[in-house]
Amino acid sequence: MQEAITIKTAGGMELSLPIAAVGSRSYAFLIDWHIRLLLALAWFLVFLLLFLFLDVIDGAAIFGGESSTILGYVGGAPAIAIYFLYHPVLEIAMQGRTPGKRMAGVRIVSLDGHTPTIGALLVRNIFRLIDSLPAFYVLGLTIAFLTPKQVRIGDIAAQTVLVYEEKPKTRVIDVVAAMAESTSFTHAQVEVLQELLERWPELSKKVRADLARQFLESLDEKVPENFRKNELDRWLYSRLQLLSQGGRSHE
Amino acid sequence: MNKSQNALANWLSGRKEQWKRLAVLVGKRRDQRDDNPDEVRETVTGFEALARDLSMARDNLADTQVVRHLEVLFAQAHETVYRKAHSPWQDLLTLYREEIPALVGGKLRGAILATVAIFLGTLAVGWLLVSLNPELAGLFASETMINKVQQGELWTDDMLNVLPSSVLSLAILTNNIVVALTAFVLGALYGLGTLYIIALNGFMLGGIFAFTAQHDMDGRLFQFVVAHGIVELSVICLAGAAGMQLGEALIRPGPRTRVAAFQEVVAETGKLLFVIVPFLVGAGIIEGFISPDPRFPLLSRVVVGVCYGVLLWLVLTGKIWRKRSGSDRGV
Numbered sequence: 001m002q003e004a005i006t007i008k009t010a011g012g013m014e015l016s017l018p019i020a021a022v023g024s025r026s027y028a029f030l031i032d033w034h035i036r037l038l039l040a041l042a043w044f045l046v047f048l049l050l051f052l053f054l055d056v057i058d059g060a061a062i063f064g065g066e067s068s069t070i071l072g073y074v075g076g077a078p079a080i081a082i083y084f085l086y087h088p089v090l091e092i093a094m095q096g097r098t099p100g101k102r103m104a105g106v107r108i109v110s111l112d113g114h115t116p117t118i119g120a121l122l123v124r125n126i127f128r129l130i131d132s133l134p135a136f137y138v139l140g141l142t143i144a145f146l147t148p149k150q151v152r153i154g155d156i157a158a159q160t161v162l163v164y165e166e167k168p169k170t171r172v173i174d175v176v177a178a179m180a181e182s183t184s185f186t187h188a189q190v191e192v193l194q195e196l197l198e199r200w201p202e203l204s205k206k207v208r209a210d211l212a213r214q215f216l217e218s219l220d221e222k223v224p225e226n227f228r229k230n231e232l233d234r235w236l237y238s239r240l241q242l243l244s245q246g247g248r249s250h251e
Numbered sequence: 252m253n254k255s256q257n258a259l260a261n262w263l264s265g266r267k268e269q270w271k272r273l274a275v276l277v278g279k280r281r282d283q284r285d286d287n288p289d290e291v292r293e294t295v296t297g298f299e300a301l302a303r304d305l306s307m308a309r310d311n312l313a314d315t316q317v318v319r320h321l322e323v324l325f326a327q328a329h330e331t332v333y334r335k336a337h338s339p340w341q342d343l344l345t346l347y348r349e350e351i352p353a354l355v356g357g358k359l360r361g362a363i364l365a366t367v368a369i370f371l372g373t374l375a376v377g378w379l380l381v382s383l384n385p386e387l388a389g390l391f392a393s394e395t396m397i398n399k400v401q402q403g404e405l406w407t408d409d410m411l412n413v414l415p416s417s418v419l420s421l422a423i424l425t426n427n428i429v430v431a432l433t434a435f436v437l438g439a440l441y442g443l444g445t446l447y448i449i450a451l452n453g454f455m456l457g458g459i460f461a462f463t464a465q466h467d468m469d470g471r472l473f474q475f476v477v478a479h480g481i482v483e484l485s486v487i488c489l490a491g492a493a494g495m496q497l498g499e500a501l502i503r504p505g506p507r508t509r510v511a512a513f514q515e516v517v518a519e520t521g522k523l524l525f526v527i528v529p530f531l532v533g534a535g536i537i538e539g540f541i542s543p544d545p546r547f548p549l550l551s552r553v554v555v556g557v558c559y560g561v562l563l564w565l566v567l568t569g570k571i572w573r574k575r576s577g578s579d580r581g582v
Binding site (some may be wrong): 007009010011013015062066068069072074076077080088095112113114116118120122123127129130153156157158159166167168169171172173174176177181182184185186187188191195 | 256258259260263267270271281299302305306312315316317319320322323324325326329330333334335339359415416417418421425429431433435436437439440444510513514517518520521524559
């Protein structure tokens with residue numbers, strides 16, 4: 001069962017935020033790690049090449065002399081800063097998110113469901129020093145596997161948790177409202193039809209054909225048998241679309 | 252179409268534009284700082300209406316996509332409407348003026364004294380060990396360092412020939428910050444990690460001073476260390492004290508659970524990092540630009556070291572922020 005944190009809002013409503021599993025956490029981290037490494041390397045290499053190209057530094061004596069000091073300032077220091085400050089800076093600026101977390105569909109929240117404070121986000125990041133021990137976040141991952149909220153030591157210290165973040169699907173409402181107006185389906189049928197159409201591109205041909213057949217059969221509609229390869233798939237999709245637009249006699 | 256479907260269709264078409272508008276407003280509020288009062292009012296009204304809609308949808312549509320959509324929108328709107336007022340500069344000012352002095356003079360006082368005692372104790376032990384058994388210097392110093400000292404040179408003498416001051420400063424301050432932060436977070440290992448780092452630093456400093464003293468070079472080492480060392484070592488002891496406090500919370504949580512005690516102490520002692528990090532940046536700059544530069548005489552190094560130390564003390568005690576009262580001025 002998926003763990004969740006429950007927030008009681010001021011109006012007495014309860015909201016459930018599903019806790020992100022260790023897999024999503026690791027996936028987000030790996031994306032972020034690649035981004036910050038590439039950014040830091042790119043920054044340093046651009047300035048190194050620029051300096052070499054402009055003959056500002058002698059390639060044989062990178063460490064020594066005034067030009068290397070400048071390279072240290074404009075190339076090295078920002079590159080190190082990008083690598084080490086990526087997480088704290090972006091998590092603060094993006095309110096508990098980073099590009100990797102956004103791609104993995106997760107977000108950091110405090111235990112009351114709000115965006116964590118700057119202090120909490122800094123503490124969470126400082127404890128990476130212990131979570132990453134002895135190497136490759138072994139300690140942090142082990143703790144995350146063992147805790148019910150799947151959190152590493154940094155999260156425990158900062159009282160934060162990683163949750164899945166869904167975006168409001170405004171289109172869903174439009175589609176469901178349109179179907180409710182134009183078809184005679186029950187709300188449950190509208191939901192199934194809408195979800196099936198939405199997920200159509202993600203599903204394999206066999207699975208979507210089976211689901212579409214089941215749905216049509218529940219409406220007492222028969223699916224013709226004499227289709228050529230790929231024709232059935234196209235027919236089922238257009239039939240479902242037609243139904244969603246009210247192409248069924250109202251009862 | 253039956254009655255209930257008709258009602259649903261009417262409800263959805265009647266409300267969907269308001270939900271869309273609320274989603275737009277919530278998005279704007281999240282990114283924007285200068286709030287338009289009309290839009291703020293509209294957001295709050297929209298949020299209240301959404302709460303009613305969600306309640307009704309939960310009752311009638313159970314676990315459907317409409318409910319899920321409304322829940323996501325509700326969570327975002329709730330975050331926007333109920334988020335705390337954001338005043339980072341005011342918070343930072345309060346932190347430096349009130350919270351840190353209260354922490355250092357109150358709850359952390361014992362831990363600071365204990366950490367300094369451990370550091371000085373291990374420093375003395377390191378000194379004694381190497382003084383009595385010179386061959387033990389190998390435990391604290393690398394072969395290159397030992398060879399240099401035996402040739403009458405300090406390993407710090409030609410630092411600026413190897414690295415420019417800027418790169419040196421950067422490397423030093425990065426290393427020092429990592430050491431201090433590690434001393435703090437390793438307190439989570441029941442204080443043992445912190446104890447190890449503080450004791451190791453004490454042993455090393457004592458041992459190396461004893462080793463250089465055997466070659467009559469301790470004065471030169473002191474000359475190198477004094478400008479940055481006063482603050483650097485004090486700040487590492489401070490980080491150690493915060494780490495010790497973490498260990499204490501885990502070993503003796505009192506009436507709280509271990510996790511609650513740990514979280515409480517992190518929230519309190521973590522504030523010290525706002526002193527530790529900036530002062531280590533300053534110490535790193537001094538260590539890169541002043542300490543290895545032979546043009547600075549001992550007196551100027553002592554002045555820099557003592558003044559920087561006094562500044563740290565003034566910040567920690569909060570005296571730097573306090574205006575003198577009338578009686579203090581003799582009025």
